[in-house]
Amino acid sequence: DAGVIQSPRHEVTEMGQEVTLRCKPISGHDYLFWYRQTMMRGLELLIYFNNNVPIDDSGMPEDRFSAKMPNASFSTLKIQPSEPRDSAVYFCASSFFGSPLHFGNGTRLTVT
Amino acid sequence: AQSVTQPDIHITVSEGASLELRCNYSYGATPYLFWYVQSPGQGLQLLLKYFSGDTLVQGIKGFEAEFKRSQSSFNLRKPSVHWSDAAEYFCAVAKNNDMRFGAGTRLTVKP
Numbered sequence: 001d002a003g004v005i006q007s008p009r010h011e012v013t014e015m016g017q018e019v020t021l022r023c024k025p026i027s028g029h030d031y032l033f034w035y036r037q038t039m040m041r042g043l044e045l046l047i048y049f050n051n052n053v054p055i056d057d058s059g060m061p062e063d064r065f066s067a068k069m070p071n072a073s074f075s076t077l078k079i080q081p082s083e084p085r086d087s088a089v090y091f092c093a094s095s096f097f098g099s100p101l102h103f104g105n106g107t108r109l110t111v112t
Numbered sequence: 113a114q115s116v117t118q119p120d121i122h123i124t125v126s127e128g129a130s131l132e133l134r135c136n137y138s139y140g141a142t143p144y145l146f147w148y149v150q151s152p153g154q155g156l157q158l159l160l161k162y163f164s165g166d167t168l169v170q171g172i173k174g175f176e177a178e179f180k181r182s183q184s185s186f187n188l189r190k191p192s193v194h195w196s197d198a199a200e201y202f203c204a205v206a207k208n209n210d211m212r213f214g215a216g217t218r219l220t221v222k223p
Contacts, residue, residue, distance in 0.1 A: 033211075042215035043202060091156065100146060101211065103156035 006092050006104035014112055018080040021107045024073055025094030033101060034067055034077050035091040043091070049075065082111045114139050116205050118214035125193050126222045133188040133217050135203030143205040145186040147177055150200040150216075159201075162186065173197070195221045 005024040047057040069075040093101040160171025167179040
């Protein structure tokens, strides 16, 4: 299995622009998670899905952030408009119930 | 409230020395416990996990961790550190798919 695939690996954008991060979970996994990692706050759960349905989005920082999972093999995290404080590494992870998470390699986002 | 604490932000050890990374949790019931490692430029990799049973858990890369219920701890250990172990280590706890991470401990290995 190729593992969890995230794209792009790096994204540099200007403040105010829309940013879309993509994730392909491991086939057969029914949970998908989006995390954000910063030096100040460590690893934070943003949102997670079960069977493509958002279950808990209480970690999403504000309305500028949105996440979708149109099907079992694809999810997006969108930031519109982006701000410099959104600069972080964003991780996607997938699992099936009761199993450990499998993480992607992350997307490093820099907003200037 | 559920929480995970890794008291040490940064640890430096010499190559060949032993290592212990601390993790304490606050949870209503015994959760599932994990240690993940993040090498520079890499994603998170699972080192080991504890669900139940033997409280001493063996993982990959020579790591082990011991679950101590009385101390609400799940410390990670390695008898002899290698330079390639330099990375960020995250402790995590999970219950009913609510997973929380510690802030991480950065390990530096001196030659």
